[in-house]
Each structure stands twice: as structure tokens, then as C-alpha cells.
Amino acid sequence: MPKIVDAGARRQEVVEAVFRIIASDGLERASLREVADEAGLAVGSVRHYFASSDELLVHSFAVVIDRIAGRLEEAFAVVESLESGSAEHDAAVLTLLGQFLPLDEELAVDACVWMAFRHAARIRPVLEQEAARSHRAVAAVVGRLVMRLMPDGGSGQDRLVTEAERLLATLDGLCMHALLQPEWMTAEVCRDVLTAHLDTLVALPSNR
Amino acid sequence: MPKIVDAGARRQEVVEAVFRIIASDGLERASLREVADEAGLAVGSVRHYFASSDELLVHSFAVVIDRIAGRLEEAFAVVESLESGSAEHDAAVLTLLGQFLPLDEELAVDACVWMAFRHAARIRPVLEQEAARSHRAVAAVVGRLVMRLMPDGGSGQDRLVTEAERLLATLDGLCMHALLQPEWMTAEVCRDVLTAHLDTLVALPSNR
DNA sequence: ATCTTTTTAGCACAAACGTGCTTGAACCGT
DNA sequence: ACGGTTCAAGCACGTTTGTGCTAAAAAGAT
Numbered sequence: 409m410p411k412i413v414d415a416g417a418r419r420q421e422v423v424e425a426v427f428r429i430i431a432s433d434g435l436e437r438a439s440l441r442e443v444a445d446e447a448g449l450a451v452g453s454v455r456h457y458f459a460s461s462d463e464l465l466v467h468s469f470a471v472v473i474d475r476i477a478g479r480l481e482e483a484f485a486v487v488e489s490l491e492s493g494s495a496e497h498d499a500a501v502l503t504l505l506g507q508f509l510p511l512d513e514e515l516a517v518d519a520c521v522w523m524a525f526r527h528a529a530r531i532r533p534v535l536e537q538e539a540a541r542s543h544r545a546v547a548a549v550v551g552r553l554v555m556r557l558m559p560d561g562g563s564g565q566d567r568l569v570t571e572a573e574r575l576l577a578t579l580d581g582l583c584m585h586a587l588l589q590p591e592w593m594t595a596e597v598c599r600d601v602l603t604a605h606l607d608t609l610v611a612l613p614s615n616r
Numbered sequence: 617m618p619k620i621v622d623a624g625a626r627r628q629e630v631v632e633a634v635f636r637i638i639a640s641d642g643l644e645r646a647s648l649r650e651v652a653d654e655a656g657l658a659v660g661s662v663r664h665y666f667a668s669s670d671e672l673l674v675h676s677f678a679v680v681i682d683r684i685a686g687r688l689e690e691a692f693a694v695v696e697s698l699e700s701g702s703a704e705h706d707a708a709v710l711t712l713l714g715q716f717l718p719l720d721e722e723l724a725v726d727a728c729v730w731m732a733f734r735h736a737a738r739i740r741p742v743l744e745q746e747a748a749r750s751h752r753a754v755a756a757v758v759g760r761l762v763m764r765l766m767p768d769g770g771s772g773q774d775r776l777v778t779e780a781e782r783l784l785a786t787l788d789g790l791c792m793h794a795l796l797q798p799e800w801m802t803a804e805v806c807r808d809v810l811t812a813h814l815d816t817l818v819a820l821p822s823n824r
Numbered sequence: 825a826t827c828t829t830t831t832t833a834g835c836a837c838a839a840a841c842g843t844g845c846t847t848g849a850a851c852c853g854t
Numbered sequence: 855a856c857g858g859t860t861c862a863a864g865c866a867c868g869t870t871t872g873t874g875c876t877a878a879a880a881a882g883a884t
Contacts (some may be wrong), residue, residue: 412882413831426883434739436644439871451872457831466784484817527735530796531642535775544795570808575799577789577809588738589751593781600778601785614854620852621832621861658863663859669842784851 419457419467422447426468435524436557438465438483457549462534468566469525472518477545479507484549492556496608504553504604510586519583550576557609571609578605627665630655634676639728643736646673650757654693670742677733677746680726682693685753687715693758700764704808712761713810718794719803727791765817779817786813 425447431437441463458464483504490497501514510516522542529539551572558571582601583592634653637646648669652662653790666672691712716725728751737747761781766779790809813818 418831434736440873443872452834453832455873479635500668523735526796527731528642531645539717539796543800547800570805573639573793574809574812576788577785577793578782580792581785581787581788581789584792585785588734588747592751592755595780597781600774604778604782626861648843649840660863660865661861663843664863 415457420471422449422454422464423468423471424455427466427472427517427521430524431520435465435528440464461479465525466534466538468521469529469542472521472525473542473545475518476507476522477542477549480504480546480549482555483507489555493504501553501557501606502599502602504549505579506598508583509595509598510583511565511598518589519587523584523587547572547576552577554609557606559610575605575609578602619632623665627803628679630657630662630665630672631676631679634672635680635725635729635781638732639725643673643732648672674742674746676729677737677743677750680729680733681746681750681753683726684715685750685757688712688754688757691715692761695761695764707766709761709811709814710810711785712757714806715792717803717806718791720804721747724795727795729787731792731795762817765814767798767818781819786810 422443425443426438429442429446433442440454443464444451447454452460454464458467483500486498487497487504490500507515510517517585525535526539528541529535551568554568554572554575558568562605578601582598586598630651633651634646637650637654648659648662652659653670655662656659662672678694691708695705695708695712698708715723716727718727733743734747734750737743749818759776762776762780762783766776786809790801794806
């Protein structure tokens with residue numbers, strides 16, 4: 409029998425190289441040669457684990473989606489375990505929403521990669537399916553969160569989707585600004601914006 | 617004397633070709649050869665009006681910024697001309713905010729191009745300066761709008777920047793979703809989210 | 825020690841890219 | 855009619871890209 413290598417671990421190493429390249433040089437620089445160099449391998453080796461450049465990128469997209477979705481589910485479980493309205497509950501909600509933002513090094517890389525792939529998916533059909541999955545996964549968590557936070561528990565289907573989309577848009581917008589204009593967008597501003605949004609969600613205006 | 621051609625108009629035609637390519641195939645496909653084909657010219661001709669590929673892209677970025685900023689200033693002038701609180705005023709505000717979103721063909725192209733360049737500017741230093749100008753121009757209009765809409769006229773500097781950033785993030789997030797997930801994001805949802813946000817801006821919660 | 829299969833590495837080709845440079849074509853003022 | 859300047863077009867070179875294919879190296883099973 410042949411040389412035994414943990415294929416899954418090798419693939420993961422290559423994916424990590426892809427992440428580093430996208431975060432520092434953008435998706436268009438994530439070529440097979442660049443990735444191989446970054447991973448300390450030869451092009452042929454990378455191609456042994458990924459049949460083509462497309463498969464490598466699609467798999468990388470899937471991995472970053474799973475990482476983000478996993479963090480969200482984990483943080484949402486914490487929120488659900490706490491009493492609604494308590495101070496710990498509110499803090500856990502902020503922690504959950506913070507998982508979208510590039511607040512530390514690891515989150516920043518994931519946010520970069522996530523954004524890059526989602527925008528690339530507008531053009532590249534191979535990424536379309538994963539982009540849809542990404543959207544569904546995140547929208548599901550945000551929808552459940554809004555249902556939990558809204559005073560009437562989200563009665564009124566259309567009102568619920570509006571508020572879910574409103575929170576989702578704010579999150580993506582904050583993430584974008586934090587990535588593209590970090591000098592104008594500190595972590596403090598992010599937190600202030602999020603708490604302000606949550607206030608508007610809980611204390612809904614009565615004129616509607 | 618030589619053959620006389622309106623150089624400005626020719627440059628504009630090339631820029632429009634760049635826009636169409638970015639909107640349909642993405643920024644990475646906006647090469648000199650593709651642009652020349654789309655504009656019905658030869659590569660050498662395009663290079664006669666733009667010294668390099670970088671100059672073409674930077675100029676295209678500048679044009680789309682000017683177009684968007686122009687629309688915003690125009691729409692903001694309408695808002696300022698109307699009595700605060702009137703129904704026409706509210707409609708004008710919605711029209712202003714709608715300038716960010718891909719609600720028709722022309723707006724969609726501009727939004728695509730704008731997004732593409734802003735994200736590319738994270739990596740490409742040549743685009744950095746225009747990206748900063750873009751951010752300043754848009755933030756200025758949104759800041760003035762928030763100052764006008766907030767009940768206390770925006771007293772409290774930090775509160776004002778928080779609300780301005782909150783609106784800006786929501787707008788960019790909506791624009792992103794409308795571009796990337798058009799099947800989930802109809803014009804109606806956009807309008808609902810914007811009106812919901814405006815309600816939260818006017819009727820601020822009292823517990824702060 | 826030898827065989828077999830996985831792993832790693834590399835070559836070669838076509839395509840596309842930006843750019844320096846050259847060559848006609850077009851046209852206005854004289 | 856002619857000359858000089860601008861516009862339009864294209865060639866050529868060096869890089870970079872993805873991919874098909876080949877071949878050496880490595881290591882467990884016999």
C-alpha cells in the first residue's frame with residue numbers, strides 16, 4: 409500500500425492558503441501557482457487534491473460558509489439558553505451579531521473571504537449554488553433572532569421578513585465598511601450601531 | 617492640423633464600455649482587449665486616450681463616483697426645498713435613498729460598477745484615493761440627511777455619526793443584497809426596509 | 825528485498841494579459 | 855496640392871493562467 413496521507417487535513421491546509429491569499433491579495437490572485445506557493449507545495453500536488461481550480465475555489469467557499477454558519481449557530485444557542493431581556497441575554501445577542509464583523513484577525517480573514525466569494529458568485533456560475541446556501545443559512549439565523557427579539561414575537565409575516573432583512577442589510581453594510589474603510593469604522597462604532605439597531609427593534613414605533 | 621475628434625466624448629464612450637463589461641462580466645474581465653472590443657475600437661486606439669490600463673480604470677471609477685454623487689446632491693436639494701415632515705418631503709427622502717439601489721437599468725449598472733471598484737480598492741493602491749473620495753462624498757450627504765431628519769436636529773456629535781453610519785450601512789447592505797440576491801430582494805422589500813429605518817430614525821426610543 | 829499504489833513534482837501547450845513600438849490613414853491649415 | 859499632426863490599428867515580447875500528461879519519489883504489504 410502507498411504512502412498514507414490524511415487527505416482531509418492536506419485539503420484543509422490548501423484551503424487555509426487560499427484564505428490567506430484572498431485576504432491579503434484578493435480572489436483574483438488565488439491562482440493554482442500562488443496557492444501552491446503559499447501552501448509550500450507544487451502545482452501538481454495541489455491538483456492531486458483538487459481536480460481543478462474551480463473545485464478548489466468552490467470547496468474553499470463552502471468551508472468559509474460552514475465556519476461562519478457554525479459560529480452563528482453556536483452563538484445563537486447561547487442566546488437561546490438565556491432569559492429573554494436579561495443583561496446577559498443582550499450581551500449574547502451582541503456577541504452573536506459580532507460574529508459577522510472583522511473584529512479580530514480570524515474573523516477578518518473569514519469576512520474578507522466570504523465577501524469576495526459572494527461578489528464573485530454574481531458572475532461565476534460555479535459559485536452560485538454555495539452563495540444561495542450561504543444566504544439561506546445566515547438569513548435563517550437572523551430570522552430566528554428577530555423573531556425572538558421583536559416585542560410581539562414576530563407576528564405578521566411581512567413585518568418579520570422586513571425586520572430580518574433590515575438587520576441583515578445593516579450587518580452586511582457594517583461588515584463591508586469595516587473591511588473597506590477600517591480607518592473610519594472602529595469596533596466602537598460597530599457596537600454603537602448594533603445597539604442602536606437593537607433598540608429600534610425592541611422599542612418599535614407605535615405609528616405603524 | 618490633424619483629424620479633430622472630441623477626445624472627451626471618445627473617452628466617455630470607452631468608459632461606458634468599461635461599465636457594461638463590469639456589470640455583465642465583472643471587473644477582472646475589464647481588460648484592454650475586452651474594453652476595446654466592447655467599444656468597437658482597437659487596443660491601440662483605447663491606449664491613445666488612456667495611457668495605461670490603470671488610468672482607464674481609475675478614471676472610470678471617478679466617473680461613476682461623480683454620477684452617483686451628482687444624483688445624490690440633486691435629490692438632496694429636492695429634499696431641502698420641501699417642508700420638513702410633509703408627505704412630499706418623506707417621498708423625496710425615499711427617492712434620495714433609492715438612488716443607492718439598483719432600481720432600474722442605469723442605477724443597476726452604476727451600483728455594480730461602484731461596488732466592484734470599492735472592493736477592488738481594498739487591494740489595488742491606485743484606486744485607494746478615489747475610494748476615499750467616494751466614501752467622503754456619500755457620507756457627507758447621508759450625514760446632512762440624518763441631521764435634517766433626527767428629531768433634535770442631531771445634537772450630540774457621537775449620536776449623529778452613529779445614526780449616519782447606521783443609515784449608510786443599511787443602504788450599502790440593501791444595495792449588496794439587491795445586486796447579489798435579486799431573487800430574494802425585490803424593490804418592494806427595499807422600500808419597506810427603508811421606510812422602517814426612517815421610522816426608527818424619526819421616532820427614536822426614549823430609553824437612551 | 826520487491827512490488828504497488830499514492831503522493832509529489834514538473835514539463836508543455838494554448839490562451840489572455842499589459843505595454844513599447846511601428847505603420848497607415850485621415851484631415852486641417854497653409 | 856502639400857505637409858504636419860492626430861487618430862486608428864496592429865505587431866511582438868515577456869508574464870501569467872489553467873490544464874493534460876509524464877515521471878520520479880515514497881512507503882506499506884508481501
